[in-house]
Amino acid sequence: MRTIPLGQSSLQVPVVAVGCMRITSLDKAGAERFVRTAMEEGANFFDHADxxxxxxxxxxxSDAIGMNASVREGMILQSKCGIRKGMFDFSKEHILTSVDGILKRLKTEYLDVLLLHRPDALVEPEEVAEAFDTLERSGKVRHFGVSNQNPMQIQLLRKFVKQPIVANQLQLSITNATMISSGINVNMENAAAVNRDGSVLDFCRLNDITIQPWSPFQYGFFEGVFLGNEKFPELNRKIDEVAAAYGVTNTTIAIAWLLRHPARMQPVLGTMNVDRLRDCLKAADITLTREQWYDIYRAAGNVLP
Ligand SMILES: NC(=O)c1ccc[n+]([C@@H]2O[C@H](COP(=O)([O-])OP(=O)(O)OC[C@H]3O[C@@H](n4cnc5c(N)ncnc54)[C@H](OP(=O)(O)O)[C@@H]3O)[C@@H](O)[C@H]2O)c1
Structure with missing residues (x-):
């Protein structure tokens, strides 16, 4: 599987990550088959959250795969913390306690990557820095990143945190592409020009922070899958046409569209279906043309100035 460096780190990661948010929709045997298939196909980067x-x-x-030292060595594990019932919590105490819980549940001594899941309005970056130092010194976490954060929030952290921020996990799909469309429509009098994220896409590129698009097949906030959905007839016609040209499925093209962006993003897949997983992985070998990329972008209703 093709790899990219994660942020500024020396860690090489597959171009797609396998998200585990929906893994409990499988039974133990199904989960084992799914995780083993992913690893056999080279998709050994798994995304979790507490x-x-x-x-x-x-x-x-960890139960399904029978986690032990040799299994662990063959995979890259990322998890997230900072979301609690009714609040967000980036306090040192919460970060440290959460990581201990994550390591226990994953049956491992270390995380390759820890992300802060969603911005905490009460963040005290000095505390985050202390937590990261403690986790790095103890060997419990090797790399650090964030999720759903805008450039200023990342800069605030970076003023105190000495470890590089290697990743920013953000919602992005063909139908949720505001971070791309605001950059195309700069200063125009249309809704697409609204910059909701402080130019996070360009900020991450400038600072070598890998964007990890989450929910790459969903429209809205988990409203459903846009592929094969009658709400998106033009988009599906275009994706099907491009898929036919490459002899692949529409699933492959939806991921190839994200991978075509030169920011070298690492989409986080949510499927728990091994056939769909394989279709997603095929995207690593496809490079859409500029015309195909823009055709799909416009077919989703995104506008050009
Ligand atoms: N950082 C954050 O705030 C955040 C938020 C949400 C998610 N995440 C991460 O992102 C990962 C992906 O999120 P997600 O599960 O919402 O992503 P997704 O890949 O957009 O959605 C996956 C869901 O869509 C279904 N699906 C139906 N048709 C599909 C098709 N043709 N291709 C692919 N999937 C299809 C899948 O069903 P089947 O299983 O039957 O294929 C699965 O239920 C999560 O596992 C998690 O790791 C992060």
């Missing part, structure tokens, strides 16, 4: 299934997703993952 809140997925209230911890049940991390537990099922």
């Amino acid at each position: 809140i997925y299934g209230g911890g049940a997703c991390e537990e099922l993952f």
